[in-house]
Amino acid sequence: MKGDITSRQDINVLLEAFYAKAINDDVIGFFFTEVTNLDLVKHLPVIGAFWENVLFGTGDYKGNPMQVHKHIHHLSPFNKAHFDRWVTLFQGTVDELFEGEVAERAKQRAQSIATVMQIKVIYGGIG
Ligand code: HEM
Numbered sequence: 106m107k108g109d110i111t112s113r114q115d116i117n118v119l120l121e122a123f124y125a126k127a128i129n130d131d132v133i134g135f136f137f138t139e140v141t142n143l144d145l146v147k148h149l150p151v152i153g154a155f156w157e158n159v160l161f162g163t164g165d166y167k168g169n170p171m172q173v174h175k176h177i178h179h180l181s182p183f184n185k186a187h188f189d190r191w192v193t194l195f196q197g198t199v200d201e202l203f204e205g206e207v208a209e210r211a212k213q214r215a216q217s218i219a220t221v222m223q224i225k226v227i228y229g230g231i232g
Pocket residue numbers: 133136137141142143144148151152155168169170173174177183187188191214215218219222
């Protein structure tokens with residue numbers, strides 16, 4: 106039986122599985138391998154802190170994800186299909202590994218942050 110996301114360790118497991126897919130994905134993989142050269146060893150603690158903050162209100166994430174993705178967008182433009190794929194992969198990975206209230210919240214937050222990110226990054230809206 107699958108359990109819920111209850112700890113930073115669970116977040117790490119989720120993110121490792123997600124990035125393993127994202128990096129090899131036909132639609133968005135090139136952002137991680139060609140547009141930027143993702144160093145997962147450096148990146149996972151940063152994004153883990155981000156998700157710990159989103160899901161549990163803890164974690165020491167101090168970055169600005171909108172700014173980071175605006176920068177990537179200038180290097181190689183994002184479109185809606187990229188964000189849709191990101192959300193599908195993320196939610197699919199959550200469902201494969203976890204089940205419960207926090208898992209549901211993770212999927213909802215992934216969708217809502219991706220939506221805001223698209224508006225800000227692609228269309229330049231809302232600050
Ligand atoms: C089209 C969809 C997306 C693509 C292709 C993408 C790709 C990337 C890449 C290439 C980086 C930079 C890694 C590096 O440091 O070299 C990054 C950073 C990051 N991404 Fe995304 N991303 C997407 C959507 C999202 C969404 C929807 C979220 C949140 C729900 C998110 C959260 C983050 C965070 C927290 C960072 C780290 C920012 C920092 O360094 O402070 N990404 N992403």
